[in-house]
Amino acid sequence: MARTLQSNGEVAISAEHLVRRFGSFTAVNDVSFHVEKGEIFGFLGPNGSGKTTVIKMLTGLLPLSGGSALVEGLDVATDSESVRERIGYMSQNFSLYYDLTVAENLQFYGRIYSLEPARLRRRIDEIVELNGLEPYLNRLAAQLSGGWKQRLALGCAMLHEPKLLFLDEPTAGIDPVARRQLWDLLFELSGHGITFFVTTHYMDEAERCSHVAYIYYGKLIADGTPNSLRELPDVQPHGTMRVEITTPEVTRALRFARQIPGIRSATIFGQSIHALIDDHCNLDDLREQLLKHDIAVGEIRPLAPSLEDVFVELTYKHQALLEAARA
Amino acid sequence: MRNIFRGFGAVFYKEALHVRRDAGTLFFSLTMPLLQMFLLGYGVDTNIRQINTVVYNADGRRESRELIDRLKNSDTFHIFSYVQNDHDLNDLIISGKTRVGIKIPVDYSDRLLHNMSAQVLVLIDGSDSSVAGQAINVTTAIGLDESLRRVLKDRADFAVDMRPKLLFNPDSRSPNFFLPGLTAIMLLNVTTFLTAFSIVREKERGTLEQLFVTPVRPYGLLLGKLLPYLGIGFFELCLILTFMRFLFRVPIHGSVLLLALLALPYLFAALSLGILISSKANSQAEAMQLAFLPILPSVFFSGYIFPRETMPAIFKPISYMIPATYFINITRGVILRGATIKHLWTDGLALVVIGTVLLIIAARRFQNKVIMA
Numbered sequence: 001m002a003r004t005l006q007s008n009g010e011v012a013i014s015a016e017h018l019v020r021r022f023g024s025f026t027a028v029n030d031v032s033f034h035v036e037k038g039e040i041f042g043f044l045g046p047n048g049s050g051k052t053t054v055i056k057m058l059t060g061l062l063p064l065s066g067g068s069a070l071v072e073g074l075d076v077a078t079d080s081e082s083v084r085e086r087i088g089y090m091s092q093n094f095s096l097y098y099d100l101t102v103a104e105n106l107q108f109y110g111r112i113y114s115l116e117p118a119r120l121r122r123r124i125d126e127i128v129e130l131n132g133l134e135p136y137l138n139r140l141a142a143q144l145s146g147g148w149k150q151r152l153a154l155g156c157a158m159l160h161e162p163k164l165l166f167l168d169e170p171t172a173g174i175d176p177v178a179r180r181q182l183w184d185l186l187f188e189l190s191g192h193g194i195t196f197f198v199t200t201h202y203m204d205e206a207e208r209c210s211h212v213a214y215i216y217y218g219k220l221i222a223d224g225t226p227n228s229l230r231e232l233p234d235v236q237p238h239g240t241m242r243v244e245i246t247t248p249e250v251t252r253a254l255r256f257a258r259q260i261p262g263i264r265s266a267t268i269f270g271q272s273i274h275a276l277i278d279d280h281c282n283l284d285d286l287r288e289q290l291l292k293h294d295i296a297v298g299e300i301r302p303l304a305p306s307l308e309d310v311f312v313e314l315t316y317k318h319q320a321l322l323e324a325a326r327a
Numbered sequence: 328m329r330n331i332f333r334g335f336g337a338v339f340y341k342e343a344l345h346v347r348r349d350a351g352t353l354f355f356s357l358t359m360p361l362l363q364m365f366l367l368g369y370g371v372d373t374n375i376r377q378i379n380t381v382v383y384n385a386d387g388r389r390e391s392r393e394l395i396d397r398l399k400n401s402d403t404f405h406i407f408s409y410v411q412n413d414h415d416l417n418d419l420i421i422s423g424k425t426r427v428g429i430k431i432p433v434d435y436s437d438r439l440l441h442n443m444s445a446q447v448l449v450l451i452d453g454s455d456s457s458v459a460g461q462a463i464n465v466t467t468a469i470g471l472d473e474s475l476r477r478v479l480k481d482r483a484d485f486a487v488d489m490r491p492k493l494l495f496n497p498d499s500r501s502p503n504f505f506l507p508g509l510t511a512i513m514l515l516n517v518t519t520f521l522t523a524f525s526i527v528r529e530k531e532r533g534t535l536e537q538l539f540v541t542p543v544r545p546y547g548l549l550l551g552k553l554l555p556y557l558g559i560g561f562f563e564l565c566l567i568l569t570f571m572r573f574l575f576r577v578p579i580h581g582s583v584l585l586l587a588l589l590a591l592p593y594l595f596a597a598l599s600l601g602i603l604i605s606s607k608a609n610s611q612a613e614a615m616q617l618a619f620l621p622i623l624p625s626v627f628f629s630g631y632i633f634p635r636e637t638m639p640a641i642f643k644p645i646s647y648m649i650p651a652t653y654f655i656n657i658t659r660g661v662i663l664r665g666a667t668i669k670h671l672w673t674d675g676l677a678l679v680v681i682g683t684v685l686l687i688i689a690a691r692r693f694q695n696k697v698i699m700a
Contacts, residue, residue: 059540060539060540061536061539061540081542084540084541084542085542087540089537089540091533091536091537092533093532093533094533095532095533095534095536095537096534097341097345097532097534098532099344099345099348099349100341100344100345100348104341104344108337108340108341109541111334111336111337111340112334112337112338112538112541112542112543113541113542114333114334114542
């Protein structure tokens with residue numbers, strides 16, 4: 001596992017060797033990571049890889065089968081009630097009461113956290129202002145669009161001024177504008193020292209995080225800042241470089257590209273191919289080789305690895321390790 | 328300071344809002360019991376009268392016709408038809424058109440005139456035990472009465488004179504018997520469904536999971552969910568009692584206040600049962616099926632329809648675990664027998680115990696979040 005993060009600030013979450021089993025199935029297998037205060041921590045991984053399980057363990061919804069976790073300095077296993085006072089949680093399906101109005105939803109969650117009436121009023125005003133919910137206050141939550149539901153859910157999770165917020169796929173199924181607005185809001189709040197633990201499928205969202213980790217079938221296989229991950233030897237082995245080859249015939253080009261000596265791996269990205277090549281390869285030679293197979297080649301230019309490249313490489317590597325272990 | 332009821336007020340208020348928003352469900356759950364009440368109150372009469380009877384009178388003389396008149400006058404038998412042979416007599420019983428067949432032999436009058444014992448054959452369809460029982464009793468009584476009249480020609484007083492007197496329900500009115508029991512079943516039905524659904528809905532929506540991430544405590548959550556429905560159940564009780572008293576004319580001999588007071592632990596037990604069901608069910612469809620489970624034993628083992636005294640011994644313990652058993656005793660006790668707290672406090676206590684145990688089991692299930700796994 002890659003550990004490249006240098007800890008220098010205060011820690012919001014410290015997870016040590018987390019394990020969660022369901023019967024004979026190990027959903028979370030020896031996962032350790034640290035999240036510093038004020039970070040936007042992106043937690044990535046394919047569906048069913050254990051993201052939500054980790055969130056549920058850290059929020060006290062699921063007991064740990066092994067390991068330990070400190071959230072805001074408190075042990076989730078022994079002090080889960082105090083943990084719950086200090087964190088906010090927004091689940092994938094925006095847990096709102098659809099038959100209550102926006103205002104009633106906010107009031108309910110405020111009361112649940114036992115906010116005094118004066119503070120509750122002040123917090124609701126602040127949240128409404130921050131999320132622009134004013135025009136919808138008396139509307140039933142069911143009548144809001146996806147983006148507004150998500151803002152309301154976020155508002156409900158923030159009423160009690162938690163210093164740490166868990167957002168489980170906050171942007172799943174909402175439109176791109178609402179997605180952008182949510183991220184702007186997260187940056188603003190993180191500027192005020194609030195820590196975010198965000199799971200997502202979107203790689204562009206991962207790029208915006210100050211710290212990302214990638215979980216693959218229960219194992220954490222990457223952990224660090226986006227830039228530090230790009231420089232990992234597994235992703236960018238010594239003596240290699242990454243290039244983008246634009247071509248109108250991506251599928252055919254990919255087939256031949258993989259046979260060209262010097263190309264270590266290649267994948268399709270839209271109208272182009274991303275390839276990892278030996279850095280002594282000449283880009284003009286590469287173009288010649290492809291043209292020989294009647295493949296029209298547009299541009300070939302060096303490319304920094306995207307986070308998607310990073311995760312793809314690490315996944316391949318991890319799969320290879322698993323297979324080697326099995327053999 | 329840890330408050331084990333934390334979150335109660337917030338949940339209670341929110342739940343009340345849900346109830347107000349969902350007027351349809353509320354209306355439905357309040358009117359369904361009344362509908363059932365009308366069906367049972369008007370449509371069911373347990374007093375057995377006018378049993379269809381077929382008569383084969385092979386004798387046909389005055390004595391035999393007198394006997395038939397006595398059967399008719401008992402109000403128990405309705406002479407459906409007269410037949411002239413054994414085959415037709417059997418046939419009508421087998422076809423189900425009549426339940427009783429009476430055959431008066433050809434020598435009936437002769438034997439009576441010669442002071443000999445005359446036999447009358449009474450065939451009874453045993454497939455419905457209460458009808459059969461009534462037919463046996465009435466025919467036997469008429470036979471006995473006929474015999475005595477012939478022996479004691481001077482109509483002297485009987486040596487032993489049994490004078491049965493029906494207490495509490497002197498006219499044996501069926502509504503008096505059914506409606507107090509129905510009250511218990513209906514309350515159970517409505518409240519169990521309402522609470523089970525209100526929690527399962529939150530499970531489906533994901534809001535329950537959200538609540539578990541807040542500092543709300545299981546007892547705060549469960550009691551906050553339970554109490555609004557206790558209110559509805561109580562209102563339902565008042566509605567049922569009003570209809571029972573003024574529409575079906577069932578006199579209430581005891582204190583309505585006592586009945587209302589003892590209804591509280593019953594509703595509490597029924598609601599806790601609903602919560603327990605909701606901890607097991609993950610969808611409303613599942614909750615629907617599970618909520619039916621307690622209904623049948625409550626109907627059959629509580630004494631609502633069949634007396635508990637005739638229950639096989641192994642089922643007796645079951646009847647003691649059913650809240651309806653106690654509440655039916657309470658409703659019949661207060662309404663029909665004018666019972667007071669002195670007679671009924673054990674039933675009330677049993678309900679408190681059952682309700683508390685159910686709620687504790689449910690709260691533990693929520694605490695351990697078995698439902699989340």
